Amino acid sequence: MSSTLTGGRPGPGGYFGPYGGRFVPETLIAALDELEAAWLRYREDEQFQAELDAWLKDYCGRPTPLYRARRLADDLGIREIYLKREDLAHTGAHKINNTMGQALLAVRMGKRRVIAETGAGQHGVATATAAALFGLECEVYMGEKDIERQAMNVFRMELLGTRVIPVTSGSRTLKDAANEAIRDWVTNVGDTHYILGSVVGPHPYPALVRDFQRVIGLETRVQARQVCGRLPDVIYACVGGGSNAIGIFHPFIGDQEVELVGVEAAGEGLESGAHSAPLCAGDPGLLHGSLSYLLQTEDGQIREAHSVSAGLDYPGVGPEHSWLKDEGRARYIAVTDDQALAALARLCRTEGIIPALESAHAVAGVVAEAARLRDKCVVINLSGRGDKDVATLAARAGREVEK
Amino acid sequence: MKRIENCYENLRKSGRKALITFITAGDPGLEATPKLVAELEAGGADIIELGVPFSDPLADGPTIQLASNRALAAGTTLSGILETVARIRENSQVPLVLMSYYNPLYRYGLERLVADAEACGVDGLIVPDLPLEEAAGLRRLAASRLAVIPLAAPTTPPERLEKIVAAGRGFLYYVSVTGITGARTELPADLAAALERVGKIVAGCLPLAVGFGISTPEQAKAVAARADAVIVGSALVKIVARYGASRSGCLELRNKVAELRKALDG
Numbered sequence: 001m002s003s004t005l006t007g008g009r010p011g012p013g014g015y016f017g018p019y020g021g022r023f024v025p026e027t028l029i030a031a032l033d034e035l036e037a038a039w040l041r042y043r044e045d046e047q048f049q050a051e052l053d054a055w056l057k058d059y060c061g062r063p064t065p066l067y068r069a070r071r072l073a074d075d076l077g078i079r080e081i082y083l084k085r086e087d088l089a090h091t092g093a094h095k096i097n098n099t100m101g102q103a104l105l106a107v108r109m110g111k112r113r114v115i116a117e118t119g120a121g122q123h124g125v126a127t128a129t130a131a132a133l134f135g136l137e138c139e140v141y142m143g144e145k146d147i148e149r150q151a152m153n154v155f156r157m158e159l160l161g162t163r164v165i166p167v168t169s170g171s172r173t174l175k176d177a178a179n180e181a182i183r184d185w186v187t188n189v190g191d192t193h194y195i196l197g198s199v200v201g202p203h204p205y206p207a208l209v210r211d212f213q214r215v216i217g218l219e220t221r222v223q224a225r226q227v228c229g230r231l232p233d234v235i236y237a238c239v240g241g242g243s244n245a246i247g248i249f250h251p252f253i254g255d256q257e258v259e260l261v262g263v264e265a266a267g268e269g270l271e272s273g274a275h276s277a278p279l280c281a282g283d284p285g286l287l288h289g290s291l292s293y294l295l296q297t298e299d300g301q302i303r304e305a306h307s308v309s310a311g312l313d314y315p316g317v318g319p320e321h322s323w324l325k326d327e328g329r330a331r332y333i334a335v336t337d338d339q340a341l342a343a344l345a346r347l348c349r350t351e352g353i354i355p356a357l358e359s360a361h362a363v364a365g366v367v368a369e370a371a372r373l374r375d376k377c378v379v380i381n382l383s384g385r386g387d388k389d390v391a392t393l394a395a396r397a398g399r400e401v402e403k
Numbered sequence: 404m405k406r407i408e409n410c411y412e413n414l415r416k417s418g419r420k421a422l423i424t425f426i427t428a429g430d431p432g433l434e435a436t437p438k439l440v441a442e443l444e445a446g447g448a449d450i451i452e453l454g455v456p457f458s459d460p461l462a463d464g465p466t467i468q469l470a471s472n473r474a475l476a477a478g479t480t481l482s483g484i485l486e487t488v489a490r491i492r493e494n495s496q497v498p499l500v501l502m503s504y505y506n507p508l509y510r511y512g513l514e515r516l517v518a519d520a521e522a523c524g525v526d527g528l529i530v531p532d533l534p535l536e537e538a539a540g541l542r543r544l545a546a547s548r549l550a551v552i553p554l555a556a557p558t559t560p561p562e563r564l565e566k567i568v569a570a571g572r573g574f575l576y577y578v579s580v581t582g583i584t585g586a587r588t589e590l591p592a593d594l595a596a597a598l599e600r601v602g603k604i605v606a607g608c609l610p611l612a613v614g615f616g617i618s619t620p621e622q623a624k625a626v627a628a629r630a631d632a633v634i635v636g637s638a639l640v641k642i643v644a645r646y647g648a649s650r651s652g653c654l655e656l657r658n659k660v661a662e663l664r665k666a667l668d669g
Contacts, residue, residue: 013536023505023532025462027556027581029563169468170458179461186462187582189558286506286532287459299480300510301458 009320014203014290017326019319022202024182024289031189036204038109043211048104055100056215059133060090062097064216066223066379071350072363076370080228080377084220084248086384087355093384094216094244095126099195101212103130106193113137113192117181119146119174119240120311120358121153122384123197128162130195138162141180143173146310153388171304174240174314178288198241199318202289206318213247220379221251228377234259237381238361239332240276240312242321244383249330259331262321263365265307266334276305278317279325279332287316293325308337308392309357311384335364341396343367344386356384357392404550406498406526407573410449411610411631420627420667422447423612424660425502425636426643427454427470428487429479435648436484437491442653443639444497446660452529452636453488455481455503462504462531464585466637470644481507481516485523492524500527500552500573505537513544521548527573528552535567542570550574557581557597564604574610574632577601579617586618586637590626598629620666627667635663 014020022032042048056062064085073081086094099116106114114136118124124140131138140157144166147154157164170176178201185194199206199213224232235252237245239262252258267275275281278293285294287302295303295315305315324330335343340357343364348354355363359382366373366380386393394401414421424443428436436453443451456474460467481503488499501520508516508530520528527550533541535553542551550573555564558581568575579594580587591597598613605611613626614634623633642659646652 021537022534023537024534025531025556025578026534026554026567027558027578029534029556030558030560175459179459182461183464183583189581286504286509288461289532294506296506296510298510299482300507301475302506 010203010207014207016320016323019284019292019322020203020206020290022289023286023291024202025186027186028189028202031185032202032204034109038105039204039208042105042108048108052101052104056097060096060100061088062215063219063223064088066220066227068227069351072347075346075350076367078370078373078378079375081366082224082227082232082379083382084216084379085382086216086244087353087359087382091122091126091129092387093122093126093356094213094247095123095197096129097215097247098197098209098212098243099123099126099130102193102195103134103136106136106195107134109193111191111193113188114195115181115184115192116140116195116197117174117177118142118197119177119313120309120356121146121150121157121388122311124162124164125153125156125160127195128157128160131162132160139165141165141167141177141184143167143171143177145172146174149392150310150388151391173305173310175302175305182288198243199246199320200241200288200290200292200316206290206320209243210246210250210320213243214250216244216247216381217249217251220248224379231255231258232379233376234261234373235379235381236261236263236362236365238263238312238358238383239279239317239321240265240314240358241316242318244381246318246320248381249324253329260324260329261365262330262332263361264332264334265309265312265340265361266336267306269336270334274306275334276307276312276314277334278315279321280334284322290319292319292322293317308340309361311356311358312361333365333368335361335368339364339368353382354386355382356386357389359383404526404547404572406496407450407550410498411574414449420630421449421610421612421632422660422664422667423450423452423614423632423634424448424639425452425454425634426639427456427467427474428484429456429474429477430470430643431473431647432477433479433483433487436487438648438653439643439656440491440497441495442657443660444495446657447664448497448660450498450500452500452502452634453484455484455501455507457504457507460504462583464583464637466586466640466644467584470640481511485519485525488525489523498526499524500529501525502529502531505530505533513541517544517549526550529554529576535563535570552576554578555601561604564601568605568608571609574612575605576634577611577613578615579613579626580615582615584615584637587616590616590622594626595629602629620662623663624666624669633667
């Protein structure tokens with residue numbers, strides 16, 4: 001029986017085709033080697049697998065449902081729409097799948113402290129949760145701008161015993177939080193594990209995080225066969241760094257009949273320049289340790305991203321997505337802030353589900369392409385719930401809710 | 404590249420240690436850079452590193468991050484820096500090394516970079532986020548035209564260090580601390596022992612230069628006892644931050660370098 005954690009690629013050096021690799025200061029190479037060795041060992045280790053599975057089931061509430069959204073489907077004139085309810089996982093998003101896995105790895109590697117970067121705060125909360133559960137010291141880096149727009153998640157992390165460190169450099173968002181986390185790791189590499197939150201960063205992170213997120217797609221395969229008797233025709237997922245998307249896509253990559261669609265954040269529109277869509281409107285380059293599509297200037301400076309959704313507000317993307325794009329195996333589109341907000345409202349009213357602003361982009365992708373999906377069986381990865389976004393939504397509607 | 408080799412050769416003959424100084428190119432503006440380089444040289448720097456500013460300098464502490472921001476705000480680009488190097492070369496033969504994160508170089512195009520850098524009089528490249536394995540392509544292109552100067556850290560195992568030294572040119576940049584750039588009041592207690600170990604591996608292959616955290620003459624002297632060169636960056640960048648390229652700033656910078664020089668020679 002093959003392990004659910006075994007995800008195949010990357011090839012030597014951590015490359016997916018031409019993308020990936022390990023572009024980091026020499027100080028980190030030994031730690032990445034140690035992490036890679038631990039990952040290769042434990043992903044084949046039945047005891048580790050069984051322990052992680054038990055935590056995912058009893059603590060995180062997996063498997064998450066594959067829910068048939070009939071009213072949304074009727075509203076859009078699409079035959080069948082299913083929502084993969086990652087919003088129902090403990091802490092409210094798919095991020096917990098990865099942090100539980102990495103925290104278990106950190107314990108196995110004898111690390112006493114973990115650090116993380118966070119944008120929307122979902123990965124930070126999921127890291128703080130796993131750290132509390134396994135008795136690890138935890139510090140989370142978060143851009144000042146995100147601290148403002150995600151105040152509730154900051155407090156949640158603090159409740160869980162984590163120290164949130166504001167990042168004031170650069171664009172004061174996710175990109176800069178990752179820079180600061182890497183600087184911390186370079187300094188404290190001996191006793192600290194860096195729980196990176198997406199399928200980005202130097203090898204082995206893109207593959208390791210993907211392996212922990214594959215559970216989404218593996219469950220979806222089984223559930224789709226049960227509820228619709230076959231595999232879905234199309235799968236939509238939002239793409240920031242791309243962890244929820246790769247998690248649901250990956251087990252379907254070999255099934256050529258299943259179309260995979262990643263939805264990036266077009267922000268105020270691709271032509272405005274204020275967006276977070278490196279796959280749709282960027283070029284290959286290096287950020288945070290890997291070669292991948294990127295928002296950058298003519299001179300190779302990293303451009304600031306823009307999205308209403310803090311979790312998608314990132315100028316880079318995971319290298320495996322870049323490879324899937326070039327290979328034509330996945331298709332990437334982008335929807336604007338306004339489209340995402342409209343889709344969020346539509347899902348609230350038709351299904352009684354408030355999705356995260358990130359996940360609303362996946363829904364908006366389906367809304368945008370509804371005309372070509374009429375007779376299809378569509379799965380949307382609903383990667384997180386929207387409670388954290390209520391203050392942002394209220395502010396946009398010109399209302400104030402108590403923080 | 405010849406200029407770096409000659410520099411070490413001459414120092415070896417006279418029994419002296421090299422002083423390598425770093426400033427960020429284009430801070431506070433590119434027009435200031437030739438003037439500041441002249442001051443560093445006049446103060447007694449043997450090799451000068453020019454930092455190429457980058458939006459996301461993840462191996463750097465606050466001092467060099469801010470210098471990078473100032474240089475970018477002044478419109479500094481890699482092409483502009485190369486032109487500036489050509490201007491400096493009109494009246495200086497001091498070895499010049501560019502220290503750049505990989506993305507600006509990658510974006511410029513590696514082949515074009517090697518050709519232009521060589522033509523402008525650049526002697527070497529230090530790329531802090533381009534470890535041994537990923538640097539193979541750049542090393543092949545640079546061959547004997549530009550030195551691709553490798554870095555090693557306290558966390559680098561001995562077998563790996565041997566490979567790094569074998570592939571490197573110019574000198575070995577040994578990172579003294581497990582951390583990011585920036586002045587420190589104290590260097591790691593085990594640095595002397597580490598330099599002893601590293602020294603044995605690099606001996607006869609590459610000169611050993613030590614950087615990160617070194618800011619005072621005392622620190623420079625202590626490190627130079629166990630290395631061929633000492634690298635000072637943030638301490639000089641702080642002077643530029645404070646005084647820019649003003650007359651008093653230039654004097655301050657030259658004096659600081661002369662002080663370090665004296666400690667190495669004394």
